[in-house]
Amino acid sequence: MIRLFLGNRIGVLFLLPFLVGIFQYFHWLSGQENGVSHDFGLWGILSFPLAISYVLSGIFVFGNAIFLNYLYNSHQFLEKNSYLTSLLYVVAMSFYTAFYHFDYTLCVHFLFTAMLMQFFTMKQQIDVRRNVFNAFLFIGLASTLQPLLLLFFPFFVFALLIFRSFSLREILLAFFGYSLPFIYCLTYLWWFNLERLIEFDTMIVFSQLADFLWTLLAYGLMIIVSYFSLRMKLQKSSVRLKKQIQSLWLFVLMGLFVGVMSLLWKHGLNDLSIAMLFLTSLLTYSFLHKTYGLLSTGVFYICMLYSMLKFFI
Numbered sequence: 345m346i347r348l349f350l351g352n353r354i355g356v357l358f359l360l361p362f363l364v365g366i367f368q369y370f371h372w373l374s375g376q377e378n379g380v381s382h383d384f385g386l387w388g389i390l391s392f393p394l395a396i397s398y399v400l401s402g403i404f405v406f407g408n409a410i411f412l413n414y415l416y417n418s419h420q421f422l423e424k425n426s427y428l429t430s431l432l433y434v435v436a437m438s439f440y441t442a443f444y445h446f447d448y449t450l451c452v453h454f455l456f457t458a459m460l461m462q463f464f465t466m467k468q469q470i471d472v473r474r475n476v477f478n479a480f481l482f483i484g485l486a487s488t489l490q491p492l493l494l495l496f497f498p499f500f501v502f503a504l505l506i507f508r509s510f511s512l513r514e515i516l517l518a519f520f521g522y523s524l525p526f527i528y529c530l531t532y533l534w535w536f537n538l539e540r541l542i543e544f545d546t547m548i549v550f551s552q553l554a555d556f557l558w559t560l561l562a563y564g565l566m567i568i569v570s571y572f573s574l575r576m577k578l579q580k581s582s583v584r585l586k587k588q589i590q591s592l593w594l595f596v597l598m599g600l601f602v603g604v605m606s607l608l609w610k611h612g613l614n615d616l617s618i619a620m621l622f623l624t625s626l627l628t629y630s631f632l633h634k635t636y637g638l639l640s641t642g643v644f645y646i647c648m649l650y651s652m653l654k655f656f657i
Contacts, residue, residue, distance in 0.1 A: 345431070346631060346641050352425040360409055360434055364402050367438045367651065372398070374655035382447035383610070385489040386529045397446045404450035405443055408621075409433045411457050416625050419464045419588060428631060432624040435644070438651040439559075442614045448489040449614040453621050455486040456595070459500075464588055466507040476504065476514050480521035487522070488529045490615065492605050497522065499598045503591045559616055562647075563600065566627055569640060573630040595622040 348356045384390050392400065409430035416422075416429045442449035462479035466472045483500050487493040504518060578586055599619025606615035630640040 346428065346644065349428040349431045350426055350631060352427075354425075354427070356427050357410060357413075357430060360406055360430060361402075363431075363434055364406055367434075368398055368402060368444055370652055370655045371444045382445065384448045384451075385491055386526075386533070387488065392446060398444065400446035401442060401444060401450060404446065404454065405434060405437055408450060408453045408457065411454065412621070412624065415457055415461055415464070416628070421585065421588070421625060421628070422632075426628060428628050429624050432627060432644075433621070435648050435651060436620045436624060437617060439647075440614050440617050441612070442617065447614065449617060452486045452489055452493075452618065455482045455489075456618070456621060458482045459486075460591075463503060463507055463591060468508065472508065473514065473517055476508075476518050477521040479504070480518040481524060484522040484525040488525050490602070490606075492602055492609065492615070495605075496598050496602065499594060503594055506587050506591050506594070559603075559613060560600075563616075563619060563623070565643070566623055567596070569630045569636050570623065570626040573633040573636050574626065577629055589626065592622045592626055595619075596626070599623075 348359075382390060382392075412433055413427055413430035417425045417427075437443045440449070441447075459479045459482040462475045462482070466475050480500065483493070483497075487497075500522075501515065501518065504514070508514060574589065578589065581589075596619050599616070599622060602618055603613070603616030606612060627640070630636045631644075633640075
């Protein structure tokens with residue numbers, strides 16, 4: 345399977361809906377239902393019938409995988425097209441409940457991928473005001489869905505400065521784009537006379553803590569393998585690619601921080617998938633490395649097998 349997705353045959357993407365369906369079918373057989381009401385941040389609690397929740401999550405997982413892979417190929421992370429990023433995203437997401445019950449997490453993934461698309465098209469020699477506004481509009485909308493992202497606004501500004509030299513006009517435009525979704529959201533709350541209270545609970549659910557520690561261990565292994573796989577690549581890569589990879593590392597770090605805080609706040613692990621979203625593009629290099637390729641392939645198949653068997657353990 346790895347070899348299929350490492351090639352440049354676009355037809356392999358038609359295998360992804362079947363893989364998504366298999367994971368969701370196994371989840372349904374296991375009877376691990378946890379309700380269909382989900383918190384969408386400042387927008388409130390939304391409820392979906394169980395079947396609709398499965399369908400929406402499946403569509404978003406598949407759509408995000410395609411969108412992320414398009415971003416990877418269109419900005420020349422490799423000399424030729426590869427579709428492994430989409431496969432890694434689908435398999436990695438199967439460990440999170442958002443894969444089976446639609447919530448804000450998958451929407452945030454889509455918005456962050458759209459943000460990266462805007463960042464990666466920025467160039468020093470052209471007017472990028474539209475890109476700056478759009479990028480921070482997507483970030484602002486994601487922050488209304490996950491209010492913890494409000495604390496990480498400096499991360500996004502720093503990512504902008506990776507691609508652009510400092511410009512007060514662009515920083516102000518970024519702030520305006522970021523603020524606009526909050527204006528609409530607060531107007532929505534005021535119009536319908538709704539109240540949204542953000543409570544922070546420092547109690548850790550220990551059943552989640554074990555999963556969290558195992559997830560961090562897996563992320564640590566992926567980060568180490570990705571880092572060493574990229575070292576040789578970066579020595580010969582363009583300045584543009586180096587900037588793109590620097591921004592991805594920055595967002596991986598941000599995703600880990602958000603995941604830790606979300607464990608304390610919501611007692612859930614879904615937000616750790618934000619780090620995974622950015623890490624999948626970096627991890628692709630390890631499968632092409634002479635030393636780490638076999639290790640990465642072995643770990644992938646172990647994770648894929650466990651993600652299917654975990655429903656029956």
